Amino acid sequence: MIEDLQRLENNALAELQEASNQEQILLIRTKYLGRKGLLTGQLRNIAQVPEEQRALFGKRCNEIKIFLTSRIEEELNKQSQNEKENKLLKEKIDVTLPGRAIKYGRIHPITQISNEICSIFSSFGFSIVEGPEIELDYYNFEALNIPKDHPARDMQDTFYIEENIVLRTHTSPVQVRVMEKVKPPVRILSPGKVYRRDSDVSHTPMFHQIEGLLVDEGITFGDLKGILTVFLKKIFGQETKIRFRPSFFPFTEPSAEVDICCVMCRGKGCRVCGQSGWLEILGSGMVDPAVFKYVNYNSEKYTGFAFGLGVERMAMLKYGISDIRLFYENDFRFLRQF
Numbered sequence: 001m002i003e004d005l006q007r008l009e010n011n012a013l014a015e016l017q018e019a020s021n022q023e024q025i026l027l028i029r030t031k032y033l034g035r036k037g038l039l040t041g042q043l044r045n046i047a048q049v050p051e052e053q054r055a056l057f058g059k060r061c062n063e064i065k066i067f068l069t070s071r072i073e074e075e076l077n078k079q080s081q082n083e084k085e086n087k088l089l090k091e092k093i094d095v096t097l098p099g100r101a102i103k104y105g106r107i108h109p110i111t112q113i114s115n116e117i118c119s120i121f122s123s124f125g126f127s128i129v130e131g132p133e134i135e136l137d138y139y140n141f142e143a144l145n146i147p148k149d150h151p152a153r154d155m156q157d158t159f160y161i162e163e164n165i166v167l168r169t170h171t172s173p174v175q176v177r178v179m180e181k182v183k184p185p186v187r188i189l190s191p192g193k194v195y196r197r198d199s200d201v202s203h204t205p206m207f208h209q210i211e212g213l214l215v216d217e218g219i220t221f222g223d224l225k226g227i228l229t230v231f232l233k234k235i236f237g238q239e240t241k242i243r244f245r246p247s248f249f250p251f252t253e254p255s256a257e258v259d260i261c262c263v264m265c266r267g268k269g270c271r272v273c274g275q276s277g278w279l280e281i282l283g284s285g286m287v288d289p290a291v292f293k294y295v296n297y298n299s300e301k302y303t304g305f306a307f308g309l310g311v312e313r314m315a316m317l318k319y320g321i322s323d324i325r326l327f328y329e330n331d332f333r334f335l336r337q338f
């Protein structure tokens with residue numbers, strides 16, 4: 001009888017040795033210590049053990065039960081420890097690896113320089129107004145003294161939407177829209193997108209312009225020169241040389257294009273300025289009385305000046321960028337420099 005107990009204990013211990021996971025260990029526990037388990041069965045049959053052996057038998061049963069219980073507990077702990085360790089090994093992370101930097105967005109260089117120009121003119125008392133990008137032929141051309149048969153229409157390759165509706169080719173139509181609504185004095189600046197059928201290293205079908213207009217009594221070409229000079233020196237630096245060169249625009253008379261001393265060669269002559277030492281930076285002039293007629297301004301009483309500049313061109317010259325398309329490729333390496 002006692003030998004049976006001994007065999008039972010040995011078997012249990014051997015099986016425990018073989019067990020390789022928690023589930024198997026739990027099965028062994030049920031097999032020996034469960035309500036219908038082998039050891040429990042032995043205890044239940046104690047009455048059949050001869051009396052003189054009964055005390056010893058009972059004692060051994062209890063010893064074995066206690067021993068097996070604690071061995072099983074031990075094995076279960078060992079297993080769960082193993083499982084934890086395996087999991088940690090598999091999920092190992094290298095805390096010394098450098099983290100991934102978060103890339104922050106920035107204000108686009110075109111928006112930046114546009115804002116800078118607007119804030120300079122705001123400080124001169126100009127208000128900022130916007131006009132539609134889909135524009136009537138009347139505002140884009142007609143009322144700016146560019147009739148249908150006028151050769152100046154060739155200066156701007158136009159996207160037509162309908163016979164009399166275009167994508168505006170410049171921001172100048174905003175001048176007319178403003179003057180139709182308000183009486184002088186007028187001091188406005190109008191930034192926005194414009195469209196032309198053009199595409200190469202210095203032209204994109206969409207680009208940005210800023211239009212300026214000032215009308216009041218007694219405004220002269222001297223005012224135009226003064227304001228544009230102060231403005232350009234603020235943008236390109238106080239020491240920048242500036243010149244006003246006679247030109248032609250249908251909506252101004254007289255007209256002038258404004259050049260700055262070449263930012264690349266400082267006036268010596270290079271590839272960028274075509275060896276001239278100068279770079280054209282904006283168009284301007286005294287508002288043509290023919291335009292005032294369209295908006296019912298009395299040109300005997302009022303005079304004014306207007307100007308228009310290309311924002312991309314301004315940014316390219318200020319930052320030394322040679323390809324306009326870089327502005328629209330969303331390449332973070334390019335954009336993050338601003």
Ligand code: DAH
Pocket residue numbers: 169170171172211212249251252282283284285286305306307308309
């Ligand atoms: N609208 C002209 C262009 O797109 C630029 C311009 C020239 C605007 C002279 C003006 C101006 O207001 O007076 O080329």
